[in-house]
Amino acid sequence: MDARLRRVTREIADCKNDKTSSIKIETIDESPFHLKGSFPGPEGTPYQGGNFEIDIVIPESYPFQPVKMKFITKVYHPNVSSASGAICLDILKDAWSPVLTLKSTLISLQSLLCSPEPNDPQDAEVAKHYMTSKASFEETATYWTHIYAGGPGSKDAKQLNSGDDVAIAGLEHTHVDRFVELGFPKAKVVDALRRLNYRGNNIRNIPDDRVIEELLK
Amino acid sequence: MTTGRPSDSPSAPQAPEVSNDGNEIHAGPPTEITPETDLASLSQSQLYELNQNLLEDSVPTRALIEDIAPMSVLRAEYENGSQSFVKQIDSLVAKGFDSIRRARGDGDCFYRSVAFAYVDSMLKAADVAIAAASAISLLESTFPMLEQAGFQKLVFEDFYDVLASLLQNIAQGTNDGKSLDSKILLAFQSPEISNSIVVYLRLLTSARIRTDPNEYAPFLFHPEIGIQLEPREFCEAFVEAVGKEADHVQMTALARTLRLNLDVAYLDGRSADGHVDFVEFRNSDATPLTLLYRPGHYDILLKSGNGRA
Numbered sequence: 001m002d003a004r005l006r007r008v009t010r011e012i013a014d015c016k017n018d019k020t021s022s023i024k025i026e027t028i029d030e031s032p033f034h035l036k037g038s039f040p041g042p043e044g045t046p047y048q049g050g051n052f053e054i055d056i057v058i059p060e061s062y063p064f065q066p067v068k069m070k071f072i073t074k075v076y077h078p079n080v081s082s083a084s085g086a087i088c089l090d091i092l093k094d095a096w097s098p099v100l101t102l103k104s105t106l107i108s109l110q111s112l113l114c115s116p117e118p119n120d121p122q123d124a125e126v127a128k129h130y131m132t133s134k135a136s137f138e139e140t141a142t143y144w145t146h147i148y149a150g151g152p153g154s155k156d157a158k159q160l161n162s163g164d165d166v167a168i169a170g171l172e173h174t175h176v177d178r179f180v181e182l183g184f185p186k187a188k189v190v191d192a193l194r195r196l197n198y199r200g201n202n203i204r205n206i207p208d209d210r211v212i213e214e215l216l217k
Numbered sequence: 218m219t220t221g222r223p224s225d226s227p228s229a230p231q232a233p234e235v236s237n238d239g240n241e242i243h244a245g246p247p248t249e250i251t252p253e254t255d256l257a258s259l260s261q262s263q264l265y266e267l268n269q270n271l272l273e274d275s276v277p278t279r280a281l282i283e284d285i286a287p288m289s290v291l292r293a294e295y296e297n298g299s300q301s302f303v304k305q306i307d308s309l310v311a312k313g314f315d316s317i318r319r320a321r322g323d324g325d326c327f328y329r330s331v332a333f334a335y336v337d338s339m340l341k342a343a344d345v346a347i348a349a350a351s352a353i354s355l356l357e358s359t360f361p362m363l364e365q366a367g368f369q370k371l372v373f374e375d376f377y378d379v380l381a382s383l384l385q386n387i388a389q390g391t392n393d394g395k396s397l398d399s400k401i402l403l404a405f406q407s408p409e410i411s412n413s414i415v416v417y418l419r420l421l422t423s424a425r426i427r428t429d430p431n432e433y434a435p436f437l438f439h440p441e442i443g444i445q446l447e448p449r450e451f452c453e454a455f456v457e458a459v460g461k462e463a464d465h466v467q468m469t470a471l472a473r474t475l476r477l478n479l480d481v482a483y484l485d486g487r488s489a490d491g492h493v494d495f496v497e498f499r500n501s502d503a504t505p506l507t508l509l510y511r512p513g514h515y516d517i518l519l520k521s522g523n524g525r526a
Contacts, residue, residue, distance in 0.1 A: 003375060003409060010371055064412045064459060097457035098416045099372050 133200025
């Protein structure tokens with residue numbers, strides 16, 4: 001059996017046999033080199049209560065090259081692309097070591113959820129939101145955990161229907177409505193305010209004509 | 218991985234796509250990258266992958282470990298450049314180091330060179346089988362240290378098995394007409410075998426540093442920013458990670474673990490009279506293995522008298 005297959009097979013078995021771990025690894029199709037991992041969101045974070053799934057691709061020269069991982073579950077986090085699920089984490093790149101396993105790498109992703117690194121972001125807009133207003137960021141992250149990862153959601157979330165694109169963008173309905181009333185389409189307003197980081201204290205720095213200018217682009 | 222780049226979020230907020238069970242979203246397939254693709258439109262991870270692919274496509278033609286070459290080949294590379302390097306090369310030749318065996322400059326060259334020189338030295342032993350067998354038992358005795366350092370057997374035994382089976386081949390001798398020398402060279406040129414051995418040496422180095430903090434902790438510094446690091450941090454980032462070059466601490470730890478006598482000749486072009494400094498690591502009474510260091514790179518230095526050049 002080739003060394004890569006032997007190692008991956010043992011890693012999967014090792015993870016299955018570990019009853020104390022909350023990390024799961026399963027096969028998706030016939031290939032032992034395309035897997036799905038999952039773990040619960042860490043407690044005491046906006047991701048608590050959610051179940052996060054990870055797409056795992058084992059490259060040909062594994063374990064000498066890093067495993068490829070990205071979030072399948074959408075997650076609102078500075079180091080994860082909100083669009084593609086791509087992850088910014090050193091061990092998945094130049095700090096990879098062949099002693100790392102699928103399980104230990106998934107555990108590292110789980111702890112990345114506990115400790116965002118907004119200074120080394122994958123998603124610059126989410127990172128800006130995090131830096132501007134942590135409370136507002138956490139509300140949005142909790143909301144995403146609720147609608148995408150099956151989390152409980154925040155108690156005071158005003159609207160929990162899954163079509164609330166204003167909440168998904170981490171914006172306030174009152175802010176969006178104000179510009180929609182001027183005759184701009186809602187989707188365009190949400191997009192512009194999201195790009196301008198129209199949140200928390202940052203609103204003071206963004207005069208209305210700056211928003212209009214963005215909307216007229 | 219830097220700030221200030223455009224976000225890779227879509228330009229319009231997407232309606233949430235919630236599947237039937239309400240908690241699972243599958244991202245779309247990655248965009249295909251063609252020569253027409255505007256690089257600015259790519260996400261950071263796409264750029265990273267693109268760069269990695271380019272690096273892989275430009276794989277150096279140099280073998281992981283090359284056959285022996287005369288020092289004149291190395292000298293020729295410097296003849297039109299720095300004369301202080303040429304003088305230093307000449308002084309090495311005067312000391313009897315007339316040959317070099319090169320390693321690919323991939324950040325693993327210290328470990329790969331030591332591994333090759335270590336295995337190769339057994340072929341020169343009075344009793345090759347005994348030399349190989351005692352190396353196997355020395356390596357087996359490292360398991361408790363590896364486990365104490367926190368490495369899973371599941372992880373290290375694959376790498377160990379590769380090195381052990383190479384040593385067993387040496388202990389058993391050759392019976393297919395091919396020389397052991399050429400078998401070892403082929404093994405070290407095969408990426409899977411060669412890299413497994415490199416990883417095993419990295420693990421031994423790391424385990425030694427992690428399990429003997431009194432000895433090593435005072436010398437663990439970040440190689441670029443100079444701050445002191447905890448053994449775990451240092452080992453994860455600068456010993457266990459692939460392609461991270463070794464410095465004095467790693468050399469000391471590895472030489473001690475393998476009970477090696479190791480000399481490193483520093484070819485740095487800094488001496489006016491061709492003098493070459495040797496850094497010595499002494500752990501036995503055997504003939505030292507000799508490496509040639511040039512800034513950022515290690516090769517194996519040989520005397521044809523005992524290098525079978």
